[in-house]
Amino acid sequence: MQSEKFTPTVAYLGPEASFTHVAATKLFGTSGLIPQPTIPDCIEAVAKGHVAYAIVPMENALEGSVPMTIDYLFHESDLYINAEISIPIEQHLLVNPQQMSKLEEIESINSHPHALAQCHKYLKYHYRRVPLIQTTSTAAAAKYISEHPEAKIAAIGNRLAAERYGLHIAEENIHDFHFNHTRFIILSLRQGILEQEGHSEKRKTTLIVKLPEDDQSGVLYQVLSVFAWRKLNLSKIESRPMKTGLGNYFFIIDVLESDEHPMMLGAKEELAALNCSVRSLGSYFTY
């Protein structure tokens, strides 16, 4: 399936059977995948050249962006996006087989904060007084309860985690909204395109734009008009704090066009003429 002849090493948010692991196997197969405990560890592994790629969650359809990913991309690293993959997310309530008959005695429910938030209504209705404990991933929560069969803890995670860690699915599909997807980005030190079967027709480009330091009225409007009159379709724009003081932001902008398209070259020039700083995180296919 892969066009490259060697098996690349890929850091992913683990442990095994996290959603990021599921996304990674869809794109890279099962070999060369190296689990990391956190998103920063994935990003650091690729930034230091310990692995060829890192795959990390970027955005969930219910909960929005993963701020840790965006902030590390902007503040802590100099990486490029080589591909994007989006997968459906189904959350299940998992318990150790020893706890299956004692569900009403559950003392905490553990999972990744995004997963807990995706099941907010279910948890409020069925487990109102049970504390929710955040873990580094859904699979980390599943692994923990498999290693502590005596603990009266449930986890929220996927079917693969139930199988991998020998857990029971106490309740299926507990996410609050049916259309639940997460998109993941594949990062590397090189600007490049990961090209495999089943990619999108068009490329997407991610830009990081900083507005001029001197506060001018209408500058964001001007930035948007740079794309608008060129008919460059934006699929996302989001502001994040610069971390230099209240009111200072950078923008992450996804454009449904390749970085080398003449209109994109013109857009980047015009943004520079507006005194904006522009960094391209690369052009890539989506899967």
Ligand SMILES: O=C(O)C(=O)C[C@]1(C(=O)O)C=C[C@@H](O)C=C1
């Ligand atoms: O915890 C996992 O299994 C992950 O891969 C992380 C993550 C996320 O960061 O959003 C990925 C997909 C789901 O939305 C829930 C959690």
